[in-house]
Amino acid sequence: xxxxxxxxxxxxxxxxxxxxxxxxxxxxxxxxxxxxxxxxxxxxxxxxxxxxxxxxxxxxxxxxxxxxxxxxxxxxxxxxxxxxxxxxxxxxxxxxxxxxxxxxxxxxxxxxxxxxxxxxxxxxxxxxxxxxxxxxxxxxxxxxxxxxxxxxxxxxxxxxxxxxxxxxxxxxxxxxxxxxxxxxxxxxxxxxxxxxxxxxxxxxxxxxxxxxxxxxxxxxxxxxxxxxxxxxxxxxxxxxxxxxxxxxxxxxxxxxxxxxxxxxxxxxxxxxxxx
Numbered sequence: 195x196x197x198x199x200x201x202x203x204x205x206x207x208x209x210x211x212x213x214x215x216x217x218x219x220x221x222x223x224x225x226x227x228x229x230x231x232x233x234x235x236x237x238x239x240x241x242x243x244x245x246x247x248x249x250x251x252x253x254x255x256x257x258x259x260x261x262x263x264x265x266x267x268x269x270x271x272x273x274x275x276x277x278x279x280x281x282x283x284x285x286x287x288x289x290x291x292x293x294x295x296x297x298x299x300x301x302x303x304x305x306x307x308x309x310x311x312x313x314x315x316x317x318x319x320x321x322x323x324x325x326x327x328x329x330x331x332x333x334x335x336x337x338x339x340x341x342x343x344x345x346x347x348x349x350x351x352x353x354x355x356x357x358x359x360x361x362x363x364x365x366x367x368x369x370x371x372x373x374x375x376x377x378x379x380x381x382x383x384x385x386x387x388x389x390x391x392x393x394x395x396x397x398x399x400x401x402x403x404x405x406x407x408x409x410x411x412x413x414x415x416x417x418x419x420x421x422x423x424x425x426x427x428x429x430x431x432x433x434x435x436x437x438x439x440x441x442x443x444x445x446x447x448x449x450x451x452x453x454x455x456x457x458x459x460x461x462x463x464x465x466x467x468x469x
Contacts, residue, residue, distance in 0.1 A: 196265075196275050196297050198290060200309020203281040204385035204410070206237050208310050216276055216307055218244045224253035224265055226279040226289055253277065253289050262293040269302045281410075282311055287331045287355055312384055313353050316412035319391050320351070320379035323417070327351040333364055342371035343449075347458045349417040356411045365400035368415060372396060373453045377416040383409035419456045427465035430455065434466050 199216055202208040217223070218240050225231040228250050235242055242248040253261050265275050277284045277293065283306070284290030297304050313329050328350045334341050345352065356364050361380070368378070374397030382390045388409065392399060396415070433455060437447035448466060452459040463469070 195303045195305060196269055196277060196293065198284045198294070198304065198306040199276055199278045200283045200307060200311070201234065201278050201281050202385065203310045203312045203315065204383065204389075206234065208385060209238060210307075210309070213307050213309060214238055214240050217242050217248075217278075220248045220274070220276040221246070222268060222273055223248050223250045223276045223278065224261065224293075225250055226252075226254050226284075228252055230280050231278060248276075253293075255289060258289045258292055262296055265293055266296045266300060266302070269297065270300065282313075283309060286311065286313065286329070310385065312355070312381075312410070312412050315384050316379070316381040316414050317351065317353055319381055319384075320414035321393055322351045322377060322379065322414055324351065326417070327353060329353045331355055332357075333367075335360070338364065338367040339370065342367050343459050346371050346453060347418050347456060349420065351417050352415045354413040354415070356413055358407050358409065358411055361407055361411055361413075362400060362403040364413070365396055365403050368413075369396035369400055370449070372415065372418070373450075379414045380407075381412040381414065382407065384412065418453075425455060425457070427461075430457070430462040430465040434462065 197216060199213055201213070217235060220243055223231070223242055231242070231250065242250060251261065253265070269275055277290060279288035279290065282288060285294060294304055317324055317327055326349070328348065330345070330352055332355045369376070375395045378394070378396050378399055380392045380399055380403070382388075386409070392402060430451060433451035434444065434447045437450055438444060442450065444466070448462050449459055452462040455462070
């Protein structure tokens with residue numbers, strides 16, 4: 195059986211007894227970073243595999259495809275595998291999906307030891323609607339304008355991960371696509387000593403992020419306002435024309451009109467250009 199184990203996202207005291215018992219009782223552990231696993235178990239005062247010791251192998255992005263095949267063979271041979279990542283649940287912006295998919299295909303049983311999640315922790319701390327949300331992971335490094343434009347009409351609250359050095363440009367790109375006053379929260383170092391949650395409009399958050407920001411980052415962004423279903427192409431053209439009459443360049447006018455009307459930018463673009 196494959197067991198996916200959720201590791202605390204920052205505070206080791208969040209580790210539940212079932213997780214610690216699973217690590218102590220495991221004979222084969224696949225870890226995203228074997229050194230970080232060792233540090234975690236030392237901090238918790240436990241030994242992987244107990245007195246007998248566990249075999250620990252690395253399982254990270256670069257070797258995931260190859261290692262997944264090896265671990266599947268171990269599982270087929272009747273050996274249990276415990277899969278852990280650095281923090282949070284395996285498979286959520288961390289290695290794990292390929293192995294779970296392979297196990298499902300091969301009929302190998304998979305279970306999970308749930309643990310703290312940066313996604314839901316950031317969501318509930320953001321102060322934004324929690325009734326409907328989606329997780330978008332790490333935004334792409336290239337083509338962010340197009341990527342965020344595609345999410346501009348998303349009505350659910352959105353949760354993203356981002357690295358500290360990419361935070362400021364990502365917030366700027368979000369502000370361009372979603373509007374500078376769209377509400378958001380930047381959650382840093384969740385559950386750790388220097389936990390911080392910054393709330394505000396995307397423009398204000400982008401300005402704040404120009405300073406030195408460190409640690410693990412989650413971004414929560416409010417969903418788009420409800421789409422005005424009664425509007426059509428003529429309304430889109432009129433909204434753009436009104437903005438252009440005020441001196442707003444057409445590209446910017448299309449973007450602003452789409453945001454104000456709560457419709458995808460591509461629909462406004464198509465209406466304006468007669469596509």
